[in-house]
Amino acid sequence: DAGVTQSPTHLIKTRGQQVTLRCSPKSGHDTVSWYQQALGQGPQFIFQYYEEEERQRGNFPDRFSGHQFPNYSSELNVNALLLGDSALYLCASSVGRYYGGTFGSGTRLTVV
Amino acid sequence: SQQGEEDPQALSIQEGENATMNCSYKTSINNLQWYRQNSGRGLVHLILIRSNEREKHSGRLRVTLDTSKKSSSLLITASRAADTASYFCATDAEGNNRLAFGKGNQVVVIP
Numbered sequence: 001d002a003g004v005t006q007s008p009t010h011l012i013k014t015r016g017q018q019v020t021l022r023c024s025p026k027s028g029h030d031t032v033s034w035y036q037q038a039l040g041q042g043p044q045f046i047f048q049y050y051e052e053e054e055r056q057r058g059n060f061p062d063r064f065s066g067h068q069f070p071n072y073s074s075e076l077n078v079n080a081l082l083l084g085d086s087a088l089y090l091c092a093s094s095v096g097r098y099y100g101g102t103f104g105s106g107t108r109l110t111v112v
Numbered sequence: 113s114q115q116g117e118e119d120p121q122a123l124s125i126q127e128g129e130n131a132t133m134n135c136s137y138k139t140s141i142n143n144l145q146w147y148r149q150n151s152g153r154g155l156v157h158l159i160l161i162r163s164n165e166r167e168k169h170s171g172r173l174r175v176t177l178d179t180s181k182k183s184s185s186l187l188i189t190a191s192r193a194a195d196t197a198s199y200f201c202a203t204d205a206e207g208n209n210r211l212a213f214g215k216g217n218q219v220v221v222i223p
């Protein structure tokens with residue numbers, strides 16, 4: 001039984017570019033939450049998707065947006081990348097609107 | 113914002129010793145969870161303790177919760193080299209349905 005799958009594992013982008021990160025939830029899970037983890041810090045909640053809608057949002061600018069598809073997979077989009085967006089982006093899936101759940105291994109984004 | 117604050121932030125112990133980490137938080141919570149993270153990868157859920165519980169055990173893990181002091185502790189007994197990781201507490205605050213993580217404890221278990 002596959003857990004949470006995130007892609008890509010690593011990527012490097014240039015300041016000002018746009019990036020899309022992807023998450024496939026664990027089988028049977030219908031909710032996806034996204035977190036940003038800067039180096040040496042704890043994860044910070046970005047937003048949560050349930051029933052294809054954004055249900056909760058953390059303190060992140062509108063440059064951060066997302067989507068959930070009918071198969072429950074999700075994308076995180078970040079526009080106009082800043083150097084400060086460099087971080088590990090974690091996706092967590094769960095059944096219903098539970099804010100923990102099973103985490104993926106993350107996508108390491110480096111903005112240069 | 114990150115609500116939890118773990119203390120101490122770095123701990124180095126010999127294999128077989130016990131490791132204790134603390135976490136404090138600021139608001140009323142529904143529950144508190146502890147996670148482990150190896151080498152900056154994904155988080156692994158260790159244990160959840162609800163606000164009406166005071167102590168919980170899972171294998172070599174013991175978690176306590178003191179809601180009057182808004183603090184929790186995680187004890188790992190008989191540590192192993194494989195326990196080397198960062199440990200985070202996360203709170204699910206009342207009226208604010210999102211997980212707030214602390215900054216984490218780096219634990220190094222020396223074989």
